Each structure stands twice: as C-alpha cells, then as structure tokens.
Amino acid sequence: MITQQQTVTTALEKHFWTWRSFKIQYTVMGTGKPLVLIHGFGASIGHWRKNIPVLAEAGYSVFAVDLLGFGGSDKPPLQYNIELWVDLLKDFWAAHIQQPAVFIGNSIGALIGLTVLAEHPEIAAGAVLINSAGGLSHRPHELNPPLRIVMSTFNRLVNHPISGSFVFNRIRQKHQIRRTLYQVYRDRNAVTDELVDLLYEPSCDPGAQKVFASIITAPPGASPNELLPKVNVPLLVLWGADDPWTPITGSKIYEQARADGKQVKIVAIPGAGHCPHDEVPDKVNPEIISWLIEELA
Numbered sequence: 001m002i003t004q005q006q007t008v009t010t011a012l013e014k015h016f017w018t019w020r021s022f023k024i025q026y027t028v029m030g031t032g033k034p035l036v037l038i039h040g041f042g043a044s045i046g047h048w049r050k051n052i053p054v055l056a057e058a059g060y061s062v063f064a065v066d067l068l069g070f071g072g073s074d075k076p077p078l079q080y081n082i083e084l085w086v087d088l089l090k091d092f093w094a095a096h097i098q099q100p101a102v103f104i105g106n107s108i109g110a111l112i113g114l115t116v117l118a119e120h121p122e123i124a125a126g127a128v129l130i131n132s133a134g135g136l137s138h139r140p141h142e143l144n145p146p147l148r149i150v151m152s153t154f155n156r157l158v159n160h161p162i163s164g165s166f167v168f169n170r171i172r173q174k175h176q177i178r179r180t181l182y183q184v185y186r187d188r189n190a191v192t193d194e195l196v197d198l199l200y201e202p203s204c205d206p207g208a209q210k211v212f213a214s215i216i217t218a219p220p221g222a223s224p225n226e227l228l229p230k231v232n233v234p235l236l237v238l239w240g241a242d243d244p245w246t247p248i249t250g251s252k253i254y255e256q257a258r259a260d261g262k263q264v265k266i267v268a269i270p271g272a273g274h275c276p277h278d279e280v281p282d283k284v285n286p287e288i289i290s291w292l293i294e295e296l297a
Contacts, residue, residue, distance in 0.1 A: 012027040012029070012045060012046065012049060012052060012064075013027055013028075013029070014026075014027055014045075014072065015027065015028065016072075017092065017095065017096070019068070019088055019091055019092070022068055022073070022074040022076060023073060023074045024065065024066065024068065024073045024074070024088070024092070025044075025045065025065075025066040025071055025072030025073045026045065026063060026064060026065045026066065026092070026096075027045050027052065027063070027064050028061065028062065028063045028064075028096075029052050029053065029056040029061075029062050030055070030056025030057070030059070030060055030061050030062050031059075031061050032059040032060045032061050033059075033060055033061065033099075033101075033102070033125075033292075033296065034060070034061045034062075034063060034097045034099060034101040034102070035055060035060050035061070035062045035063065035101065035102050035103075035104055035292075036063045036064075036065065036089065036092075036093070036097070036101050036102070036103050036104065036113075037051070037052070037062065037063065037064035037065070037104050037105070037109075038064075038065065038067070038089070038103060038104065038105035038106070038109030038110070038112050038113050039064070039066070039067065039070065039071070039105075039106060039109050040105075040106045040107030040108045040109045040110075040133075040275070041107060041108045041215065042070070042199055042203075043070065043071070043106075043109075043198070043199065044066050044070055044071025044072065044198060044202060045064040045065065045066050045071060045072075046071070046198040047106070047198060047275070047277075047278055048064045048277065048278075050277070050278060050281035050285075051277050051281055051284070051285055051288075052064060054281070054285045054289075055285065055288065055289065058289045058292075060292070063092075063096065063097065063101075065088075065089065065092055067085050067088065067109075067112075068080075068084065068085065068088055069211040069214075069215065070202060070211075071202050072202070074207075075202075075205055075206070075207035075208050075210075075211045076207060077207060077210045077211075077214070078214065079214060079218070080211065080214045080215045080218050081136065081218050081219060081221060082111065082112055082115055082136055082221035082222070083115075083221070085112050086112060086115050086116055086119060086120070089103075089112070089116055090116065090120050090123060093123045094123075097123075100122075100123060100124055100125035101123065101124060101125060102124070102125050102126045102127060102128065102292065102296065103116055103117065103124060103126075103127045103128075104127065104128040104130070104288065105127070105128070105129060105130065105132070106130040106131060106274075106275055106277055107130070107131055107132070107133045107245075107246070107274060107275070108133045108136060109130075110127075110128075110129035110130055110131065110132035110133065111132055111133045111134070111135070111136070111221065111224070113127045113128075113129065114127060114129060114132065114224060114227050114228075114231065115221065115222060115227060117227075117230075117231045117233060118222070118227040118228075118230035118231055119230075121230075121231075121232065121233070124233055125233060125296055126233045126234040126235065126236070126295060126296055127231075127233070127234075127235050127236070128235075128236045128237075128238065128288055128291070129235060129236070129237050129238070129254075130238045130239075130240075130275075130276060130277055130284070131238070131239055131240055131243050131245075131246050131274050131275070131276065132224065132237070132246065132250070133246055134220075134223055134224060134246070134250060134253075135220025135221055135223060136215065136218050136219065136220050136221050165209055168203075168208075168209040168212050168213070169209075171212075172200065172203040172204075172208075174196050174197075174200050177196050177199050177200055178191060178196050181195065181196070181199075183244060183245075184243065184244060184245055184273045184274035184275065185273045185274070185275065185279050186240070186242045186271055186272055186273045186279065187271070187272075187279055187280075190278065190279045190280075195278070224253050224254070225253060228253070228254075228257045228262060231257075231262065232262075233263070234263040234264075234265075234291075234295040234296065235254065235257075235262065235263065235264045235265070236265050236267070236287070236288065236291040236295075237251055237254045237264060237265065237266045237267070238267050238269055238276060238277075238284060238287060238288075239251050239266070239267070239268050239269060239276075240269050240272035240273045240274055240275070240276035240279065240280075241268045241269060241270050241271070241272065242270075242271065242272060242273050243272075243273045243274045244273065244274070245273075245274045246274065248268060251266050251268075254266055263295070265291060265295075267287055269283055269284060269287075272284075
C-alpha cells in the first residue's frame with residue numbers, strides 16, 4: 001500500500017508529445033481504465049504528485065498533461081483560450097488513449113474538463129471537478145464596479161510591453177507565490193518549498209510572461225450553466241469548503257443540475273481551500289476512488 005509520504009516523493013516519469021509542432025509534456029502511470037488529470041492556472045503535472053500514484057495503484061491508467069503554456073510544455077505567443085486546451089486534450093486522447101476516459105480537473109482544469117464533456121462526449125466516461133472555476137477570467141457583470149475598474153487597469157498593465165514584464169516579474173517571485181498560496185490553502189504547512197518551486201520554475205521559461213498576459217486577458221469561455229445541459233455522464237464535484245477564490249456556494253450550480261436529473265455527486269472537503277487534491281490528498285483520493293467504483297465499475 002502506498003503511504004501518504006510515498007505519494008509526495010514518488011517521481012513522475014515525464015514524456016513528450018508533439019502537438020501542432022509544439023512540445024507537450026505528460027506523464028502516465030498504471031494500467032486500467034483511463035483517467036486524464038488537468039491542472040489549474042499556473043500549475044503543472046507536478047501538482048498531482050500526491051494523487052497519481054494512489055489512483056494508479058487503485059487500478060487505473062493515469063495520464064496527466066501540462067497544458068500548452070504551462071509546466072514543461074512549450075510556451076508559444078498565442079491567443080490562449082479554453083477551446084485551445086480542449087482541442088489539445090481531444091487530440092491527446094486520440095493519440096494516447098482511444099477509449100472513454102474520466103477527466104479530473106482542478107480550478108480552470110475542471111472547467112476545461114467540463115467543456116470536453118460537453119463538446120466531445122464520445123471521448124468521456126465522466127468527470128471529477130475539483131473547485132471548478134466559472135470561467136477562464138471574470139465576466140464584467142461578476143465584478144462590482146470598483147473591482148471592475150481595478151481589473152481593467154491591471155489587464156492594461158499586463159499587456160503593455162514595458163509594464164507587463166514588470167508586473168509578471170513581481171508576481172512570479174517566490175515570496176509572492178508563497179503569499180498567494182497562503183491565501184488559498186487552509187493549511188499553511190501544505191505550502192512547501194517543493195510546491196513553490198513547482199509554480200516558480202516554469203515561470204522562468206522563455207515566453208512565460210506573454211502566456212500569462214494572454215491568459216489573464218482571455219475571454220472567460222462558456223460557463224458551467226451553459227455546459228451542464230450538454231453533459232450526460234456522471235460527475236463528481238469536490239469542493240474545498242474554505243476556498244476563498246471559488247467559494248463552495250459555487251457548487252449550487254451543480255446542485256441545480258442534479259435537481260434537473262443530471263448524475264452529480266457533490267462532496268464538501270472540510271479543512272481545505274482551492275486545491276484540496278494537493279492540500280488534503282488523504283481525503284480527496286478515497287472520494288475519487290470510491291466514486292469511480294460506484295459509478296463506473
């Protein structure tokens with residue numbers, strides 16, 4: 001049996017795949033029904049290091065992909081949006097999996113996974129949505145007027161050729177990354193040097209600043225409300241109960257979908273923030289495995 005300490009230290013074997021002439025980094029572990037893990041904004045396959053070995057040992061073939069623009073994947077100067085990453089995952093599935101998979105995502109990764117289910121149902125058997133984002137960026141009507149003005153100003157600074165580099169270099173400093181993680185992790189002990197390095201190192205790659213600017217100012221994409229009516233496979237919605245970024249009240253969208261007849265199980269994870277799969281994997285991993293056995297055995 002893999003212990004919690006082992007899941008932290010297990011090395012992930014990294015592979016590369018060429019997609020549209022770009023290098024995409026991924027890892028795979030285990031055999032069995034396929035699971036595809038999708039990280040959130042600024043993260044990478046390493047953010048799943050406490051989950052991949054446990055899910056693989058439970059009898060699944062676990063894939064995790066660094067989305068274009070993140071982690072060890074290329075960071076070309078493109079217009080980034082949800083549709084780009086959905087196409088990437090669809091093509092990755094066609095190249096490496098070729099049987100219905102369960103898509104497991106955190107934050108923006110959960111929204112991308114939900115979009116895959118809605119737009120390409122033939123490749124999906126279900127999804128696990130962990131603290132799902134409502135959009136790649138905020139919609140103006142979601143912000144009160146003062147914050148709307150602040151965000152508009154910030155977006156202009158990020159996109160400016162001079163101030164953009166200054167802003168990005170401030171945000172990506174290790175102490176700033178740690179400060180941000182302290183805001184979204186309930187347990188500060190979970191914010192380790194290893195975790196900070198996982199987020200910091202890709203930010204040093206050429207092109208990282210332009211990727212950041214493109215994503216920060218990208219359109220939000222379809223909302224869960226728009227996507228859920230198209231989804232007809234089981235969903236497990238996990239939510240860190242103390243998430244300040246996407247509060248647990250956001251799960252009401254999925255409660256309504258369940259009331260409308262969708263196959264949705266919702267579980268609040270106590271004592272966790274925005275990334276419960278990393279903060280409290282001992283609570284999240286069993287929930288995922290139990291649901292996979294119950295719904296997709």
